Amino acid sequence: MAGAIEHVFLYRDPSVVARRARLRLACNLVSLALAAVVVHWLQHNLGDYPLRILNLAAINVILAVSLNLIYGFTGMFSLGHAGFMAVGAYVAALLTLPQATKDVIFLMAPLAWPFNVLSAPPIVAVVAGGIVAGLAAFLIGLPVLRLRGDYLGIATLGFAEIIRVVANNIPSITNGALGLKGIPNFANNLWWTWGWAAFTVWFIARLVGSVHGKALLAIREDEVAAEIMGVRLTYHKMISFVTGAVFAGIGGALLGSLITTIDPKTFGFMLTFNILIIVVAGGLGSITGSVITALLYTVLLEALRPIEAGWRLGPLAVPEIPGLRMVVFSLVLLVIILFYQRGLFGGREFSWDWLIRKLERAAAGTAATAGAVERRTGATADAGAESEAQATRPGGGWSSTAGRGTETGGRGGASKRAPKGT
Amino acid sequence: MTWVVFLQNVANGLSLGSLYALVAIGYTMVYGILRLINFAHGDIFMLGAYALFYLVLVFTLPWWLSFIIAIVITAIMGVLVERAAYRPLRNAPRISALISAIGVSFFLENVGLVVFGGRPKPFAVPQFFTQDYSIGAVRIMNLTWVIPVLSMALLLGLMYLVYRTKAGLAMRAISHDMETSRLMAIDVNRTISLTFAVGSALAAAGGIMWALKYPQINPLMGIIPGLKAFIAAVLGGIGSIPGAMLGGFLLGMMEIMLVAFLPALSGFRDAFAFLVLIVILLVKPSGLMGQEVKEKV
Structure with a gap:
């Protein structure tokens, strides 16, 4: 049952977990609001059919x-x-x-x-x-x-x-x-x-x-x-x-x-x-x-x-x-x-983790270029844990509930560690 | 109820039951070998009836010859269905094959609706079948005895094939253990094709006789008899050929008797078949003659 445990990054720092939960909630709320706008628009602009x-x-x-x-x-x-x-x-x-x-x-x-x-x-x-x-x-x-x-x-x-x-x-x-x-x-x-x-x-x-x-x-x-x-x-x-x-x-x-x-x-x-x-x-x-x-x-x-209404394609006429x-x-x-x-x-399953990872990597990247040496070592440690977490789930933004954890999804120099629990 | 009416009902039950038995064989053989509920079997049954209809109508062949040709055509259709839709999924999850079977069923029904038309067609029944005799006070049509007798002959032929020939031995071996059969140099694919051919041929015979009994055919005619025959197969123990026959006759007899003795409940006739099925499943899940499979941990 690889990957049956969903939404758990191997990185267990409570503050990071909480931040990710907040981000996930924010993503959900934003997409819900967007969906509501779309529904409202469709309800008023679409025909009956x-x-x-x-x-x-x-x-x-x-x-x-x-x-x-x-x-x-x-x-x-x-x-x-x-x-x-x-x-x-x-x-x-x-x-x-x-x-x-x-x-x-x-x-x-x-x-x-x-x-x-x-x-x-x-x-x-x-x-x-x-x-x-x-x-x-x-x-x-x-x-x-x-x-x-x-x-x-x-x-x-x-x-x-x-x-x-x-x-x-x-x-x-x-x-x-x-x-x-x-x-x-x-x-x-x-x-x-x-x-x-x-x-x-x-x-x-x-x-x-x-x-x-x-x-x-x-x-x-x-x-x-x-x-x-x-x-x-x-x-x-x-x-x-x-x-x-x-x-x-x-x-x-x-x-x-x-x-x-x-x-x-x-x-x-x-x-x-x-x-x-x-x-x-x-x-x-x-x-x-x-x-x-x-x-x-x-x-x-x-x-x-x-296709059943009858159509013609050049000389070919298809009756109804x-x-x-x-x-x-x-x-x-x-x-x-x-x-x-x-x-x-x-x-x-669809999940927001790919987006969250992207955001975090962007944040870590800016921190690394601006920060001092000791902060840089912290950031690499963080990235290491990150790639390990990625390796446990197949495919980029997808988490899996079926027992198929065979692909490693690590990107950008992730350590090719075998998925946990196969 | 007088004796005469009772006997009449017994005859009816026998002929309905033998039709269920013929169709149930196809379900049970395929399940025995592939562990697949072949939902397209009812539509193969429909194809048999239509094949005969067109052979008689268009080619004006004599009756007995069209009967044989229709059965051969339907058997070939059954083999083609297996080739196209089931064989590629031999190693896939079982549910994929089941969905594929449902897809084939959709396909055949809709092709039927397009090609044959949705309007029911009157099935020309030769005069021989509708002629009736009186034996004492009991009046029977030729059809009433032809259906059970012909079905019995076909079922005996099937029993001979399965239990007395090498091909039948191969079928039984595969249903027991496909991998080992392959090691024993049994041509698994050919045997499975044969199974589908035999099952479809019996379904075609069933479909033709069904059309003689209820002389109107339409592209969706196979759904309900197919479902009932499937119930019969489960009733007798799916995977068991004698079980399918027993289940078919039992179900046909029970249905007719329910309507005969309790006419007030005749509207519940279809539900009754399922009720019997559920009771059997709860009391003896492997069916009347099925083998109980113990789960190993």
Whole structure:
């Protein structure tokens, strides 16, 4: 497990550690502020269609990062995401549907208690959707989390399909196959979707970085060894599974509001496969990978639309071929999987350390030219420790959570010391 | 329920079960050898039905001949899929191969939608199959006995291939230990190709008979039967060929009986298959006839 310990420079001087933490926080705040400005600008300057795509991308980010927590970080092969999304979407939709719509759309059977009287503002509805999805995950997890590998995948896929079939058959709550229509479109707003996406990334990154996160990684690497070391398997697996499901429910709730119509067909297992594809193509155990791939995936799917509309290239005229987009898309997917077998990011994460190192080196450089001899020796010692720290992480600005510490990332005359802990 | 209706349901269950069994074999053989859930198998099943449809429609070949040619074409497709999408990933993480399988499944479905069109096509069923007989009070169509009998013949042929021939021995050896098989001069790649050919051929036969039973075909027709057959394979113990057959027949029979005895629950038919699956996984994770693998530390 080389490099599993994140964000720890080997240089342990408390003042330096504190300074680096401050710098990291500053970088985060600055980029958040920039992101807010960008979101504000996009919200006011983009047309309806690009906005929709960006909102969808944010929802895919939420879904992919939450599945990555379950599968990428904890190693539990779960194919139940669509089921949890369905739960979240139905709960949130039933809480936000206006009374008048409820009266109109429930044709097969009247809406059952308590949903016929309850209603809630969107934020409460989304949170409630997440919580109910988490409860569902808890109940499902009790029996199935002791299964491993493919069997766990099959069992969770089975539960997701059961949720879907049940939704099809309880018309007094879900309106059966007709589904729910006219869901308030509050999620068609970048602040909403990207806000939730940012919260998801923050929460899951914190969870993965915490002591619990170390336990999850230990379970992924070797369940038996983790148990021997004192990791409580059921407890930690449940934390990961339920957290992932809560965010899946939130993602489902937002999706329902974005497309305003949900029915059981929306939440088939192909939906789970789509998210799984994002997670694997982005790199298992890389939140950065999931975020960027979710964005690319959503945009690519839309960007391919022109090729099926019919086009001409000189004398070559291609007629309109509906469905060609998905053919090309699946080919692109196959090529990515065949050539990037570990995903685009292969377990690496984005971090600010490269920037901080650059700043520090610049500061040390000016100090060295201006300072006296004794200060210079101090600076070289600092640089030595620095290169040692770099050698422990592969690649410039990337830290790694996957056990692949084989490259030395030292630049500019760094001592080529072997990575620690391989 | 009268005896007549009951017998009718048994016949239905048998024919549905034999179709599940045929398709389940492909899942279980591939899993046994590559530890890969071949999600594209359901789409191979669909290709079989379409191959027959076009052979009969375009080339107006006689029925029995198109049946054989369609099976051969589909078997070749199965081998090509393995060549293109699974073989390059033989040494990659297992999840990559799984995603590749999902990608192939997407690809085949979407190519199907573009080439064959999304509208369901009526499948011309020869008159022979729809003719019905009365035995006492029980009326059966020819199809009702043709499907189980033909399936049984194919399954017996498969059993012969796997348990009585050298090629079958090679398959079993590889599923046991691929590296050692290679040391024993078994051509692993060729055997895996053969496995895919056999599995796809059975899926094609299943797809064709499915289309005879439910005479409408569309490019997404393979998804649900594929999933059910996969459940059947897990039910019987994935990796075990007799298990897949048993699982297929059990699942088909249980589904038909559920609808027959509890018509109020017929909407839950698909959920029922999964419920059975989950119960089996929890009680005996290796399936009814699968070998339990003890984990060594």
